Amino acid sequence: MSVRVGLGFDVHRLVEGRPCVLGGIVLPHPSGPLGHSDGDAVLHAIADALLGAAGLDDLGTLYSDKDPRWKGANSAELFADVVRRVRAAGWKPVNVDVVIATEGPRIAPQRAAMRARIAELVGLAADAVNVKGKSLEGLGALAGGTGVAVQAVCLVER
Ligand code: MG
Numbered sequence: 001m002s003v004r005v006g007l008g009f010d011v012h013r014l015v016e017g018r019p020c021v022l023g024g025i026v027l028p029h030p031s032g033p034l035g036h037s038d039g040d041a042v043l044h045a046i047a048d049a050l051l052g053a054a055g056l057d058d059l060g061t062l063y064s065d066k067d068p069r070w071k072g073a074n075s076a077e078l079f080a081d082v083v084r085r086v087r088a089a090g091w092k093p094v095n096v097d098v099v100i101a102t103e104g105p106r107i108a109p110q111r112a113a114m115r116a117r118i119a120e121l122v123g124l125a126a127d128a129v130n131v132k133g134k135s136l137e138g139l140g141a142l143a144g145g146t147g148v149a150v151q152a153v154c155l156v157e158r
Contacts, residue, residue: 001157003094006053008045008152014104015146022100022148023114023131024076024121029105033148036065040075042131045150046096046118047082053156054086079121087123091156095128102148107133 018032023042033039119129
């Protein structure tokens with residue numbers, strides 16, 4: 001059996017009035033990620049980690065933000081297609097770990113729901129998906145605290 005690890009990163013600006021879609025769920029927060037799609041930085045980072053592990057380029061190459069097909073796209077649909085590609089290449093996801101750095105929405109109260117949703121989309125048990133929220137200690141490193149940055153790693157095997 002061989003195993004591989006993949007790393008993903010994504011960042012989006014948080015804008016008032018946009019739905020706060022992160023990790024495939026909508027968080028109760030007055031601002032949400034700006035993007036060509038729904039801006040779900042969590043699913044985007046995990047998707048890049050999965051694609052990286054499987055050696056399948058990256059999200060931006062496969063689903064260009066210049067392509068009108070993906071305008072306003074539900075990231076969960078793109079994500080499901082990424083999982084399909086990874087599995088079609090013979091790789092089985094083993095686990096996913098995510099860090100969400102933001103001074104926007106609080107992650108801890110939504111952690112269980114987010115883990116369950118990501119697990120459902122990847123086809124894993126919820127305990128194989130971990131999500132950690134991280135504040136930026138008021139340093140405002142992300143556009144004065146109005147952004148969200150996400151790191152993700154995943155392991156795959158075949
Ligand atoms: Mg993105």
